[in-house]
Amino acid sequence: xxxxxxxxxxxxxxxxxxxxxxxxxxxxxxxxxxxxxxxxxxxxxxxxxxxxxxxxxxxxxxxxxxxxxxxxxxxxxxxxxxxxxxxxxxxxxxxxxxxxxxxxxxxxxxxxxxxxxxxxxxxxxxxxxxxxxxxxxxxxxxxxxxxxxxxxxxxxxxxxxxx
Numbered sequence: 001x002x003x004x005x006x007x008x009x010x011x012x013x014x015x016x017x018x019x020x021x022x023x024x025x026x027x028x029x030x031x032x033x034x035x036x037x038x039x040x041x042x043x044x045x046x047x048x049x050x051x052x053x054x055x056x057x058x059x060x061x062x063x064x065x066x067x068x069x070x071x072x073x074x075x076x077x078x079x080x081x082x083x084x085x086x087x088x089x090x091x092x093x094x095x096x097x098x099x100x101x102x103x104x105x106x107x108x109x110x111x112x113x114x115x116x117x118x119x120x121x122x123x124x125x126x127x128x129x130x131x132x133x134x135x136x137x138x139x140x141x142x143x144x145x146x147x148x149x150x151x152x153x154x155x156x157x158x159x160x161x162x163x
């Protein structure tokens with residue numbers, strides 16, 4: 001069975017299922033995810049956005065875009081967050097397709113630059129992300145790696161600035 005990547009706006013009735021799935025994967029209360037997903041469904045802006053990778057009815061991956069992913073650098077926004085692919089679906093390019101969809105949609109929404117924080121090293125570089133700096137996570141203050149990615153819109157802006 002082939003997988004399909006959707007913006008939750010395409011299937012809004014999945015909002016509760018999506019919130020519970022993200023909560024199980026990341027240990028953050030489902031209500032926080034549900035609130036952000038509902039905000040994305042209101043369509044008031046480019047952020048937040050939530051995406052699911054589906055195989056039939058099963059969620060096999062997901063990703064979000066929020067204003068800030070729990071760090072004090074509010075100027076580094078928006079943030080890609082909660083990227084997760086089920087273990088039995090890893091090493092098949094799904095994470096890359098989720099990241100590509102987010103970058104494409106954010107460029108179309110007028111967002112030239114995206115950020116994310118992670119503990120991973122070398123994973124995101126494969127998909128065009130560049131290490132930017134270390135930031136402290138809110139709360140426990142753990143240092144995390146911040147990455148930056150210029151969307152297609154950002155590349156066009158830079159090209160125009162050179163001319």
